[in-house]
Amino acid sequence: MRIDSLHISRHNDLFLEKHSQSFHFLKRELSDKGVDIESIITKIQQFQVAIPSWALGAGGTRFGRFSMGGEPGDLFQKISDISIINDLTGAAGAVSLHIPWDIPENVSTLTRYASECGITFDAVNSNTFQDQPKQALSYKYGSLCHTDRKVREQAIQHNIEVIHHGEALGSKSITVWLSDGSTFPGQINFRQALSRTKESLQEIYRHLPADWQMFIEYKPYEPQFYSTVIQDWGTSHLLASACGPQAFSLVDLGHHLPNTNIEQIVATLLSLGKLGGFHFNDSKYGDDDLTVGSIKPYQLYLIFLELVSGLADPTVANPPISYMIDASHNVKDPLEDLMQSIEAILLCYAQALLVDFNKLNELRDKNEVVLAQELIQDAYRTDVRPLLREARLRKKAAFSPIQCYRENEIRNQLIKERGITNKAKGL
Numbered sequence: 359m360r361i362d363s364l365h366i367s368r369h370n371d372l373f374l375e376k377h378s379q380s381f382h383f384l385k386r387e388l389s390d391k392g393v394d395i396e397s398i399i400t401k402i403q404q405f406q407v408a409i410p411s412w413a414l415g416a417g418g419t420r421f422g423r424f425s426m427g428g429e430p431g432d433l434f435q436k437i438s439d440i441s442i443i444n445d446l447t448g449a450a451g452a453v454s455l456h457i458p459w460d461i462p463e464n465v466s467t468l469t470r471y472a473s474e475c476g477i478t479f480d481a482v483n484s485n486t487f488q489d490q491p492k493q494a495l496s497y498k499y500g501s502l503c504h505t506d507r508k509v510r511e512q513a514i515q516h517n518i519e520v521i522h523h524g525e526a527l528g529s530k531s532i533t534v535w536l537s538d539g540s541t542f543p544g545q546i547n548f549r550q551a552l553s554r555t556k557e558s559l560q561e562i563y564r565h566l567p568a569d570w571q572m573f574i575e576y577k578p579y580e581p582q583f584y585s586t587v588i589q590d591w592g593t594s595h596l597l598a599s600a601c602g603p604q605a606f607s608l609v610d611l612g613h614h615l616p617n618t619n620i621e622q623i624v625a626t627l628l629s630l631g632k633l634g635g636f637h638f639n640d641s642k643y644g645d646d647d648l649t650v651g652s653i654k655p656y657q658l659y660l661i662f663l664e665l666v667s668g669l670a671d672p673t674v675a676n677p678p679i680s681y682m683i684d685a686s687h688n689v690k691d692p693l694e695d696l697m698q699s700i701e702a703i704l705l706c707y708a709q710a711l712l713v714d715f716n717k718l719n720e721l722r723d724k725n726e727v728v729l730a731q732e733l734i735q736d737a738y739r740t741d742v743r744p745l746l747r748e749a750r751l752r753k754k755a756a757f758s759p760i761q762c763y764r765e766n767e768i769r770n771q772l773i774k775e776r777g778i779t780n781k782a783k784g785l
């Protein structure tokens with residue numbers, strides 16, 4: 359189903375007067391500080407974050423999974439769900455496919471449908487962390503790092519197939535995340551596992567089309583609890599460099615040990631020109647399951663300071679970054695959770711755009727510690743929601759995406775259309 363643009367404009371009409379007051383108040387306040395508000399609104403309008411095809415169903419853990427009904431049963435319905443999010447927020451115009459959970463069957467019909475929905479195909483993701491039905495060899499003891507050459511070849515071949523699926527859809531990148539590692543001390547030879555992984559990635563890289571990028575994601579633990587082969591950004595960068603100029607590191611917010619300085623990792627990778635992708639989520643204790651900005655919004659803001667200042671720096675030779683939300687929703691309606699995440703991302707992005715980095719660097723040069731901190735905190739403490747709303751109104755998206763979603767009873771409509779027991783494929 360698609361959301362009727364008339365319903366969105368009716369919803370917006372209710373807020374126009376109130377919005378105009380708060381927007382003009384903020385506009386005056388920011389203009390007095392010398393902020394170019396129009397260029398910020400344009401940047402907010404242009405910001406896009408991809409939605410993964412596995413995020414539209416109810417999330418869950420190994421203990422249980424509770425459906426909310428109306429889940430998308432196929433790729434067409436998943437794209438339709440993303441188009442609802444995109445129509446309401448104006449910021450989610452791409453899908454990131456996970457193969458083999460979402461193998462595109464009728465490619466020309468699918469690409470036509472996606473284009474009608476205003477959705478493009480972002481990075482494709484390979485999966486060698488599970489065994490699939492009819493798979494010849496098992497990934498129980500790893501995939502690209504496996505001791506058996508035949509298992510490594512099977513995993514390499516899978517990644518090449520994923521690239522081919524992506525090419526047919528118009529994707530331009532592949533994300534490789536491995537669960538390879540060990541759960542018990544003594545289980546693997548670290549040096550050999552790393553060397554085999556490097557050779558396998560280099561083989562995949564040789565099959566990368568000339569205009570494609572390969573993103574190498576890292577994670578310190580889980581599902582392996584003793585070691586992972588690509589445990590941190592340094593290992594990811596080492597492997598990306600060993601592959602070549604089209605290979606990059608991918609930072610997933612949740613794939614760090616507690617209190618890691620992720621913004622510094624972002625800055626380091628940017629300065630190396632090797633930050634390819636970024637996965638948004640949040641976490642309290644570990645992993646990556648919570649809504650973006652729900653636990654550590656200030657950390658997200660500090661990361662955006664590095665992204666905004668790094669990408670604007672002419673001495674930084676880093677390509678545009680591929681952004682994706684990579685979270686689980688468990689007890690929430692995933693569409694609502696994704697809209698909350700988009701709002702949190704855009705808030706921190708807009709706040710980072712308020713910062714005068716020339717002034718900040720002058721303060722840093724003079725070691726004005728307090729004033730530098732004051733400067734970044736002043737932007738963080740600015741309520742930029744009127745800017746986000748203005749950007750949405752200009753794009754004919756919804757003033758309040760979640761409220762509009764509720765007013766139109768979208769979940770009930772999806773349940774009516776697809777049934778209460780329908781389950782999305784994925785985790």
Ligand SMILES: [Mn+2]
Nearest residue numbers: 575610637684
């Ligand atoms: Mn991720």
